[in-house]
Amino acid sequence: MxxxxxxxxxxxxxxxxxxxxxxxxxxxxxxxxxxxxxxxxxxxxxxxxxxxxxxENKQDLINQVYIEVKTAFSAFAFKDYDASLPVAEGFRKIWYNIAAFKLQEVEEAMFLSQCDNTPMMDEPSRQEGLKHLRPLLDLWERGQAEQLIRQVSPFMLYAFSIYPIAFLMNVQQRGLYTITQEHIDHAYTMAWNSIKL
Amino acid sequence: MxxxxxxxxxxxxxxxxxxxxxxxxxxxxxxxxxxxxxxxxxxxxxxxxxxxxxxENKQDLINQVYIEVKTAFSAFAFKDYDASLPVAEGFRKIWYNIAAFKLQEVEEAMFLSQCDNTPMMDEPSRQEGLKHLRPLLDLWERGQAEQLIRQVSPFMLYAFSIYPIAFLMNVQQRGLYTITQEHIDHAYTMAWNSIKL
Amino acid sequence: MxxxxxxxxxxxxxxxxxxxxxxxxxxxxxxxxxxxxxxxxxxxxxxxxxxxxxxENKQDLINQVYIEVKTAFSAFAFKDYDASLPVAEGFRKIWYNIAAFKLQEVEEAMFLSQCDNTPMMDEPSRQEGLKHLRPLLDLWERGQAEQLIRQVSPFMLYAFSIYPIAFLMNVQQRGLYTITQEHIDHAYTMAWNSIKL
Amino acid sequence: MxxxxxxxxxxxxxxxxxxxxxxxxxxxxxxxxxxxxxxxxxxxxxxxxxxxxxxENKQDLINQVYIEVKTAFSAFAFKDYDASLPVAEGFRKIWYNIAAFKLQEVEEAMFLSQCDNTPMMDEPSRQEGLKHLRPLLDLWERGQAEQLIRQVSPFMLYAFSIYPIAFLMNVQQRGLYTITQEHIDHAYTMAWNSIKL
DNA sequence: GATGAATGAGTATTCATTCAT
DNA sequence: AATGAATGAATACTCATTCAT
Missing domain, CATH: 1.10.10.60 (Homeodomain-like)
Incomplete structure (x- = not known):
């Protein structure tokens, strides 16, 4: 066939x-x-x-794949997201989207994780990939203006609310842990607790 | 000469x-x-x-290096830590130790980060490396028994309180961000907020 | 367009x-x-x-190109040449024709030079290319019969009177030397001096 | 063995x-x-x-081989040559040396011929190879000062007196012609006739 | 006739590993 | 213990040639 x-x-x-x-x-x-x-x-x-x-060559291959997956990732992350949503609700939407991506589209998510933690990616492509997070950064800025989000660098907000999801995915992928919907809800609370004021 | x-x-x-x-x-x-x-x-x-x-060969080389660095890491992490300390204090101690390691011993920390996010390490060595965190897991267990720490898997606790430090280190290493003592204190608060009850 | x-x-x-x-x-x-x-x-x-x-294939391609250029070359070499001319005059005519070709039709001339000094050409095509010089060989034979030209192999006559032109072309092509009409006249004298009796 | x-x-x-x-x-x-x-x-x-x-790589390989063979060539060319010899005698010496090289050390000679007529050599190495002819150029200059040698560019002198030897070698190598001592003596006369005044 | 995407054998070069010294 | 010249299998990449359209 x-x-x-x-x-x-x-x-x-x-x-x-x-x-x-x-x-x-x-x-x-x-x-x-x-x-x-x-x-x-x-x-x-x-x-x-x-x-x-x-x-063009091997480097160009992963560069292009990286951009492509990153684009798919952000499309997923901001699906049904509306910048006019209240901050807390907007964040919840994005966070659950990202979690869904990381836990469902495991292949893509693992690929991104490796690209982001390895010297295999060249800097230009890395920069290109960063742009996609813009709406989340904007949301955080708004949240800070409204005194809802901690007054810290977006790097910090990202580190404590988004980056942990990658760890959970890795751990599940290695068969050490199985993530249920309940776990995800807990995780969301932990994420929000770390960045909310 | x-x-x-x-x-x-x-x-x-x-x-x-x-x-x-x-x-x-x-x-x-x-x-x-x-x-x-x-x-x-x-x-x-x-x-x-x-x-x-x-x-023995290249694989054995990184395996040994990994174990060695991981050992140095945990020695650092549990320096001056005493299992009889109150949970909150004990966690604070360990957390600051780990942060100090990640931000001062950058070479070692980056090496570990790459090992942990890449298929270059074989599973046995990875397992070997995990053992070193025992005292932290024990502390968390005690904290949960005392109703101080969220009732979630240690993977989750690790993901939200420890793993983020690696991200901050990476970002600083790439020159995108400079971490001051004040940032670290903020980070600690965020870490604690995410796992405390 | x-x-x-x-x-x-x-x-x-x-x-x-x-x-x-x-x-x-x-x-x-x-x-x-x-x-x-x-x-x-x-x-x-x-x-x-x-x-x-x-x-048919790559080899056939250069073979055909070679024959074609060689044919153009001899057409040029024997333009306005008449086998009934006196030997000295006939040689002058041919020599100047060849010189003109080598110095004006540089592309073609360089191509021939490379074909003739390289193993890229197969023997049959090389033989085919040689035939075109017949009228010059006949002229030389006549010159020898008339005691005007040295009694040596045509290879020798060619080596000293015609082949040098290719060198001058190469040198000019590399920008090391510029050939004027006066130089050509000198060259002709040198060519004739080397083969005349 | x-x-x-x-x-x-x-x-x-x-x-x-x-x-x-x-x-x-x-x-x-x-x-x-x-x-x-x-x-x-x-x-x-x-x-x-x-x-x-x-x-270092393929290009470096031929570059080095080229320089090496060119050096051997000029050692051969100026063997027993003494700058204090009379011009005619000095030229005879060098010419016969070069002829001996081209006809005895056929492999080396053919290699040089191919290098010199092909784009395979890079310019720096080509330049490097040229230096070796210095003594011959000096001799010609002296000959011109003494009114023994034609007042033309050394390129022209080379083209008509030295370059033809390469052609004879090629032709012999292809089995079309066999060069005897007598032929060489004839060739020398032709070479000298073309450049002498 | 004309195309150009697709092929896969072939090429330069690298690198983990060995072993004679 | 230590060396480093030598190996040869493996790898990225090229290019003559084919063939479905």
Whole structure:
């Protein structure tokens, strides 16, 4: 059912897509430098040479994948979010969105986590990725103006309210811990308690 | 003036030490797989062949370095800590110790952070590294029994009170943020607020 | 404005021509093996696949280009030459023609020079190219019969009277030397002095 | 007789030497870009990786080989030459030396010829190679001052008296022509006739 | 005829590891 | 213990060639 239809249904761009998916998966399992291009090609059912039709080189490949996943992440994070919401409600919305992403879209989330904690990413792409958080930063600023949020750097707010979710995801991924809806609700409370005034 | 004194001042085992230091530094800058053994040897002023007198292979090298740094970390974390201290005081002590480590011993801290967020470490070594946190887990258990600490998994407590420090360190390391004593005090409050009942 | 006119002005066969021109230019700059087919196609504003409509493969491509340029060369060399001319006059005519070719049609001349000094050409094509010099060899034979030209192999006559022009062209091409009409006249004298009796 | 003694007699530097010889031979037969490093290694009976112990990369390899062969060439060219000799005698000496080199040390000579007529060499190395001809240029200058040599650029003198030898070598190498001592003497006369006043 | 996406064999180069000294 | 020259398997990337459209 795959080979026979490949030429037809899998139109333009499908190979690029397959490569992106393969990259995420393999980098998650082995890390960037331990993942050969040939393996990526094989998993994507594509010739090694084909990679270079869509990406300039290995670095460009993860750069592009990173941007793409980061974009998907923020789309997810701000889904149904409205900047006119009250601060507490807005934060709750975003926080639950991010938690949902990290715990459902595990592959993507793990990939981002590795990119963000490793020297494999080059600085320009990292900067590019940061931009996407703008609405959250704006929300926090508003919250601080309204005396609802602690008067500390957004880095600090992020560290204590968002970053912990990544840890929980990692731990669950390694099979050490299983996160239920109740856990998530607890986690939200802890996040909010740490940043609220 | 270098060669002639090397043999004297740098007794037996000094080469191992130099290799460990070199590994930490280079892995921080480039990642595990992007760091060649030859570079490690060069920075340690040692022949490539010598590495294999002290370590079985590359994987064994980072494994050993990881354990070593993790041990140093916990020694630091529990310095002057006494299990008979009241919970709040005990936590404060440990938390400030860990923060001091992360912000002063940056090289070691960054190395651990990379090990913990990357597939470069094998599972046994990872497990080995976890053991060192025992006293903190005990403290939390006691705190929960005394109704001082939230009734959630230690993973959750760790995620919201300890893990954020690593983020702050990363951000400072990248030159995006400078952490003062005042920031640390704020951070402590946020950490405590998130886990206290 | 490019695509719509291509089909009109550049009738059939124009693509082949463009490919030949592109090949000459690129091989001059980088050598045969350092010139990818894709680059040739790009410079000729043609698809890579199109090359194989006109040429069997890469080797066939330079073979054909070589023959073509060699043919153009001899047409140039024997322009206005008449086998009934006196030997000295006939040689002068041919020599100046060749000099003019080498110094005016630099692209073609450099291409030939590279083909003749490199293992990139296969022997059959090389032989094919040699045939074109027949009239010059005949002239020399006549000159020897008339005791005007040294009794040595035509290879020797060629080496000392014709081959040097290629060197001058190379040197001028590299910007080390500029050749004026006066230089050419001197060169002719030197050529003639070396072969005359 | 080779394998059994390899480890002993073939001390330091022997591998480099073998690589240089292999490079000359293979580049002569196939050209620079058509010669894979692996083939060079195999012919030199050395591992591919070993090449990079002695040479930075492929370009550095031919650069070094070129300089080395060019140096051997000029040592040969000016053997027994004494700047105090009369011009005609000095030129005869050098010319015969060069002819001897080109016709005896065919491998080296062919290698130089290919380097000098191909874009494979980078400009710095080419310049470096040129320096070696100094004594010949000095001799020509003196000859011009003494009204013995034509008042033309040394490029022209070289083109007509030295460069032709390379052509004869090529032709002989291809099996089209066999050069005897008598031919050489003729050639010398032709060379001298072209540059003398 | 013409295209250009796709291929996969081939290439330069790197690097963990060994071993004779 | 220590060295470092040597290895060769592995890797990123290129490019001649094909073929479905």
């Amino acid at each position: 795959r080979n026979d239809t490949k030429g037809k249904e899998a139109k333009a761009g499908s190979k690029r897509e397959a490569l992106v998916r393969a990259t995420i998966q393999l980098v998650n399992n082995s890390g960037f430098h331990a993942t050969p291009m040939s393996k990526i090609a094989k998993l994507a059912e594509v010739s090694p040479g084909t990679i270079y039709l869509y990406f | 270098r060669n002639d004194t090397k043999g004297k001042e740098a007794k037996a085992g000094s080469k191992r030490e130099a290799l460990v230091r070199a590994t930490i530094q280079l892995v921080n800058n480039s990642g595990f797989h992007a760091t060649p053994m030859s570079k490690i040897a060069k920075l340690a002023e040692v022949s490539p062949g010598t590495i294999y007198l002290y370590f | 490019r695509n719509d006119t291509k089909g009109k002005e550049a009738k059939a066969g124009s693509k082949r021509e463009a490919l030949v021109r592109a090949t000459i230019q690129l091989v001059n700059n980088s050598g045969f093996h350092a010139t990818p087919m894709s680059k040739i196609a790009k410079l000729a504003e043609v698809s890579p696949g199109t090359i194989y409509l006109y040429f | 080779r394998n059994d003694t390899k480890g002993k007699e073939a001390k330091a530097g022997s591998k480099r030497e073998a690589l240089v010889r292999a490079t000359i031979q293979l580049v002569n037969n196939s050209g620079f870009h058509a010669t894979p490093m692996s083939k060079i290694a195999k012919l030199a009976e050395v591992s591919p990786g070993t090449i990079y112990l002695y040479f």
